[in-house]
Amino acid sequence: MEQSNTNGGLTASEVSPAVSSLEPLAGDVATWSLAPDELLDPKTTSLVVEVTRLGCASGITGTVLDPQIQYDETQVLLRTDVEKIGPGAHDCQGNDAVPVEIHLDQPLGVRELVDAACLQGEAMGTAACTEAVHWAPPAGLTRHGGVPDWQPPLAYSFVVQSSCGEQAFIGEYVVSVEEGAVAGVDPLRRGFDGIGVDSVPSLAAMLELARQAEREGEAEVWVDQDGIPRWFDLDPLLDSIDDENCFLITHYEEP
Template structure:
């Protein structure tokens, strides 16, 4: 190996090492809230938009959800599927706490996929579940948007 090749190899190694460290420091994986933050506490009152998809679960569709005193106080279906769920199965519309409990149960049950991404304040923004990799229609995908704590 020539001196020039060795310098190039060291430069590539250093660049890869620095990139890896930056990725780790920046929390490239969003599996958990930043370690310096306290765990997210579900507020008693908030609103959020939920898009639920995948599988043949009862909860498929898009919803605008209002939570008061830790329970769903109002759910509005934003698409045909969401409107059907709200009309036929209003108790199926979850709070964020219920979604997080479903995630934890999937982890306890050793689901093949039980992942979440979190916003900077710690609330979930995406939850992906798949109890059995080779099973059909046992998946759940939740996308959470427009989260707002209620004034209080």
């Protein structure tokens, strides 16, 4: 399968923004990672991260200071410093992870989500910063004018993240398609074991849902550099609530 960067995968040396202007606060450096069950997509405006103090602190991360957030065209930079450690000797055991809810002023869109502490300063090059990008959209994602005419082959596989509306099909799943129909579904993070092949749409079915939404409500489809749909943001009925569909497609592969 193609290499997905949805959950990180780029090192600090591979990140190419202008150096972060988020300076350390009057505290100590900490790094962050996404909470295990977090499912991000271009519409995300709130998320939970787990913050860990970088230096020796006898296993205690302590109080997290107000997070700093910086937005540009390609990235959202997030920095999470912690209160200064008290005097005295401290063991260098692993510090605990403190969950923090983050609220963004802008949706993530097609921007990378980056730990700013990994771009400069003492955290660079540490084990905590082997990956600076903690979320990124599929490569080359661009908005398509209307629903694309792309037709999938009869056999392919992909990972879908479903994250909108009130429905059972919420979570992340590995999907295989044979003879044009969904033949296998395996739940990943936050996936429900009860979801079967009849509950998960193929890419062809997602495109048909997009056409229906385009006729009666709103539909936004983004494609990659090969024209393959990777992000569906569908609102079938504008005067209804909880009927939306959001599908993020990664790991697309043809035999």
